[in-house]
Amino acid sequence: MGDSANLWKQTLDILRQELDESDFMVLFSEVNDIYKVEANYIYLIVPNALTKFRIEKFYISKLNEILSTLTGSLMKYKFILKDDVEAAEKSSLSNKDAMSKRPLKAEYTFSNFETGESNRFAFISAMKVAETPESLYNPLYIFGDVGLGKTHLMMAIGHYILDNKIDTNVVYTSAQEFTEDYFIATSTKKGKENIETFYNKYRSADVLLVDDIQFLEGKQATQEEFFKVFEYLHGLNKQIVITSDRSANELKNMMARLKSRFNWGLSVDIKVPEKPLRVNILKRKLSYLIENPKEVPLEVLDLIADLFTKNARDLEGGLRRYITYCVSMNLPFTVENVYLALESLIPEKEEEKQNNIRNFENIKAEVAGYFKISVADLESNSRKQQIAYARQLAIYIIKSLFDPPLKTIGELFGNRDHATVSHSYDKIQNLVKTNPLVKGDYDLLVKKIKS
The missing domain is CATH 3.30.300.180 (DnaA, N-terminal domain)
Structure with missing residues (x-):
């Protein structure tokens, strides 16, 4: 001080x-x-x-x-x-007592969040919620793939609110921690006393931040309790912020009334960062890793940004590995040394990517020939039973043999969305286990493809 x-x-x-x-x-x-x-x-x-x-x-x-x-x-x-x-x-209930066992990370603030076209709307929405909690954006539902900044934005909201009104009770939890809290509350001898403690923890929140809500999928009892907490807080006009790896409508085995409430406020997605944003993220991270960031040429950051395109987490991991490797081995910060440092981390090379695409197209052709239909039929919107079945089987084979992202598979079949591809895969996976005819089609096609 x-x-x-x-x-x-x-x-x-x-x-x-x-x-x-x-x-x-x-x-x-x-x-x-x-x-x-x-x-x-x-x-x-x-x-x-x-x-x-x-x-x-x-x-x-x-x-x-x-x-x-x-x-x-x-x-x-x-x-x-x-x-x-x-x-x-x-206050008898201090922020420290009310906060979760996993506190807000100090570095996850708005000022440390790099913005670009892929995340600007989510950033602006989070700022508005932080400035005026209990607004029309209740709940704020932020979704996107791993490592894109959902948790960062959520915690930034918490920091901003606490910075500007320090007696606000901001409660951060993950859906997994909420589940564990509920399990402990209902499985110990104290019974009613523990349930009251559980309810008090979450119902006392002025702002409730819930990370990775998809973890509640299939957990019926926990969903019921979360629904009660949601209804209670929303009824009191308390701000709720939720993150997930997919939109509310794409959540599986989740109560319809919960999914409906997740859509009550504002739903915003964070997309894969574009090249300029990836470079800016690297520049910001670099300032924390070495004393003089200018020692690292822009060409190095450009290359790392080209090698790691999916999310900020991979970018930071690649940059950290590169800096540590060069410093430890007493090597200069050059483009050539990027490949030496990151050889084991570099994602799929372009040649391998093209080979996979050829494999996927071959599978589509093999399946189409097997069912005496065209590849265009597989890619079409036709719902004819034979075509739909062939399409679902092709999706399942590609996923089971190569495990590409669902988005990639969707693009192979007429730009079908994540939910449709996932449904097709799950359906055939179940039929392969329970229907001998489907199992026979699958085994025969895989044998032909592998040969």
């Missing part, structure tokens, strides 16, 4: 030279107490809402600019009302 107090004093000394003395005294004479230092923010206590409004409206950019010059870091100032601090300290 001592260093932070000194930084605030230096900041005010510099700002004072640029302001009229009377204006300076009115605004800053009573802003001296530091509440806390956390996650790159110095929190200062202000006496009233008017002072807070005027500082944040007219002076916050200048204050943060001075702080950045003094520290050479990303530190920023935040201002908290004195009344909010006192309310938080008197």
Whole structure:
């Protein structure tokens, strides 16, 4: 706190030279107490809402600019009302007690989230929810593949709300943790007492953040309890934010009334990051990995961005491996050394990708010939029984032999969506186990394909 107090004093000394003395005294004479230092923010206590409004409206950019010059870091100032601090300290239920066993990650803030075309709408929506919780966007349902930033945005909402109103009870949980909490509450001797503790934990939330809701698929009893919590909080106009790896409509073995409620507010998706965004993500991550990011040529970042195209998590893993390898082996940061460092991590090469595409097309041709139909029939929207069955069988064979992403398979069959491909696979998988005729078709086709 001592260093932070000194930084605030230096900041005010510099700002004072640029302001009229009377204006300076009115605004800053009573802003001296530091509440806390956390996650790159110095929190200062202000006496009233008017002072807070005027500082944040007219002076916050200048204050943060001075702080950045003094520290050479990303530190920023935040201002908290004195009344909010006192309310938080008197509260019998502290944020620490109410928060989940898995707290918000300090680095998952809006300022650390890199935006591009693939995630901008999700980012703007999350910001709006953070600024005005209990808005029309309730719940906010964020979905997308792994490693695209869903959890980052969710936790950023929590950080923003706590930064601006510290006595808000933000509860973060994963669907798996919710399930474990419910299991513990119903499987121990204390019974009613544990159930009450379970309900109090989640029903006391002003903001409920639930990660990976797809984990509740097939868990009927847990879904019932989550439905009760959802109804209770939504009825009180408490903000709910949910993440998932797919849209609400694509969730399987999930109560229809839950899926319906997930669509009540706003549903936003995060897509695979485009090339410029991938490069910007690498630039941001690089600043945390080495002292002088300029040592790494842009060509290196360009290449890594080309090698890892699916998500930010793979990008960061590739960059971290490259930096560690070069530093450990005392090698220069060159394009050539990217291949040395990342040989075991580099995804499917283009040649292999083209080979797989040829294999997929061969399978389609083999299946079409077997059923005496055309490949165009397989790719069409025809629902004729023979064509639909052949199409589903071809999808199952490709998935079982090569396991490509469902999206890739969908593109092979007339751009069918994730849910349709998944349904086809599940249906044939079940029939292969239970229907000897389907098993015979599958075995014969696979034998012909492999030969």
